[in-house]
Amino acid sequence: MSTAHAPLPTTASNSAAVPSTTTESIVFQPTAQQAYLMRLGDTCLIHAQRLAEWSGHAPVLEEDIALTNLALDLVGQARALLTHVGAQAGFDEDQLAFLRNERDFRNMTLAELPGRKAGRDFADAVVRNLLLAAWMNVLWAKLESSSDAETAAIAGKAVKESRYHVAHAADWVVRLGDGTDESTRRMRQAVARLWPYTAELFETDAIDAAAAESGLGPLRVALQAEWLAIVEPVFAEAGLEIPAASAFRSTGSRGAHSEHMGYLLAEMQTLQRSFPGGVW
Amino acid sequence: MSALIAPSPRVAHAWRVLHEVLDPEVPAISVTDLGIVRDVIEHDDALEVVVTPTYSGCPATEVIEQAISEAIVAAGLGPARVTRRRAPAWTTDWITPEGREKLRAYGIAPPGSCASEATASNVQPIRLMARDVACPRCGSAQTERLSAFGSTACKSLYRCIACREPFEHFKAL
Numbered sequence: 001m002s003t004a005h006a007p008l009p010t011t012a013s014n015s016a017a018v019p020s021t022t023t024e025s026i027v028f029q030p031t032a033q034q035a036y037l038m039r040l041g042d043t044c045l046i047h048a049q050r051l052a053e054w055s056g057h058a059p060v061l062e063e064d065i066a067l068t069n070l071a072l073d074l075v076g077q078a079r080a081l082l083t084h085v086g087a088q089a090g091f092d093e094d095q096l097a098f099l100r101n102e103r104d105f106r107n108m109t110l111a112e113l114p115g116r117k118a119g120r121d122f123a124d125a126v127v128r129n130l131l132l133a134a135w136m137n138v139l140w141a142k143l144e145s146s147s148d149a150e151t152a153a154i155a156g157k158a159v160k161e162s163r164y165h166v167a168h169a170a171d172w173v174v175r176l177g178d179g180t181d182e183s184t185r186r187m188r189q190a191v192a193r194l195w196p197y198t199a200e201l202f203e204t205d206a207i208d209a210a211a212a213e214s215g216l217g218p219l220r221v222a223l224q225a226e227w228l229a230i231v232e233p234v235f236a237e238a239g240l241e242i243p244a245a246s247a248f249r250s251t252g253s254r255g256a257h258s259e260h261m262g263y264l265l266a267e268m269q270t271l272q273r274s275f276p277g278g279v280w
Numbered sequence: 281m282s283a284l285i286a287p288s289p290r291v292a293h294a295w296r297v298l299h300e301v302l303d304p305e306v307p308a309i310s311v312t313d314l315g316i317v318r319d320v321i322e323h324d325d326a327l328e329v330v331v332t333p334t335y336s337g338c339p340a341t342e343v344i345e346q347a348i349s350e351a352i353v354a355a356g357l358g359p360a361r362v363t364r365r366r367a368p369a370w371t372t373d374w375i376t377p378e379g380r381e382k383l384r385a386y387g388i389a390p391p392g393s394c395a396s397e398a399t400a401s402n403v404q405p406i407r408l409m410a411r412d413v414a415c416p417r418c419g420s421a422q423t424e425r426l427s428a429f430g431s432t433a434c435k436s437l438y439r440c441i442a443c444r445e446p447f448e449h450f451k452a453l
Binding site for chain 1: 333335336337338339366367368369370371426427428429430431433437451453
């Protein structure tokens with residue numbers, strides 16, 4: 001350590017003279033209908049961000065390409081929903097993605113959990129891909145008959161993409177779940193870690209009730225049977241057991257996130273916050 | 281485009297121009313071969329080209345819209361306005377027979393019909409799906425899939441067991 005540095009000035013007048021280099025956050029207070037769509041849009045966006053972390057790190061080249069292609073579809077779906085909701089509130093997609101604070105994100109907590117760091121591994125990515133792709137597939141299919149024409153149009157495209165995502169994830173769940181002793185062990189650990197977060201996918205609150213009432217979209221609880229009908233046979237073929245239900249409830253969809261979310265947003269938002277208004 | 285009313289010379293010319301605008305990611309086929317141009321409408325102030333995107337996250341969408349606009353203007357048919365129509369969603373069934381032949385000649389196996397695709401209720405692991413993807417080079421049906429995803433969102437990677445050549449397959453969507 002050098003001792004040549006003078007102590008930094010800490011008086012209030014000096015620190016006030018330093019210009020801020022970050023962008024101010026936006027405050028977006030959505031209606032119930034908008035919040036309903038943001039839950040799905042944010043889940044697509046945050047899931048995509050986690051998948052993108054695998055770029056250059058997946059166990060084989062083909063899967064590296066696959067995970068980033070899945071992320072690309074999810075970013076596209078998120079863009080469509082954020083643009084649609086933002087247009088009603090005077091924000092564009094970039095403002096909603098990069099300038100909201102953590103509490104204003106409404107993604108399912110499952111999407112934000114670490115993918116490849118903090119003791120997680122590829123098995124976590126594989127299991128989460130199936131759990132979320134199946135959930136989105138069922139939800140998109142129901143949103144095809146949304147009373148909101150734009151939402152229905154977005155769903156009409158996304159449901160086809162999610163079908164391919166489910167098939168691809170199912171392939172890997174079976175391959176690793178019914179693979180070697182080591183892959184089976186890791187898959188069981190991943191299932192045990194992630195399964196408790198699936199309860200949130202089927203909770204119902206006032207926002208869902210308002211959406212169901214208006215015909216915008218289904219209650220989350222209405223997705224569970226069809227979701228299980230996709231997940232259960234894959235788990236069975238993979239030799240994986242579905243864990244017993246627990247009392248744990250994650251709360252990302254209500255804006256209260258896990259300890260991992262802040263780090264994710266710091267990385268995702270840094271460019272836009274450092275270079276306000278920057279575009280490609 | 282209505283089949284009952286003959287298009288104006290300007291609109292007919294625009295369709296011919298669009299037939300030469302290539303997909304930047306699959307430069308073998310044009311935007312009309314791909315089936316993403318849904319309509320060309322003449323307005324008082326501009327010529328409107330209605331486009332349906334292929335994949336939600338396709339990074340070529342903006343580039344394609346720009347290329348369409350520039351081509352219309354370059355042909356003296358402008359000003360042009362490109363608008364997006366999401367519904368009904370684009371399907372590979374809209375790729376024209378001519379487009380499919382161009383894909384094959386370019387070395388990309390064209391997509392099969394979507395009618396036989398899996399639905400939400402009978403999703404299965406991909407490896408269990410029977411796929412009849414013929415090699416675009418030798419025509420053999422003895423092929424195997426190497427990767428579910430390829431160089432772009434719309435393609436997967438195959439190998440021909442007969443002639444040993446790897447090739448890309450335009451996924452049915």
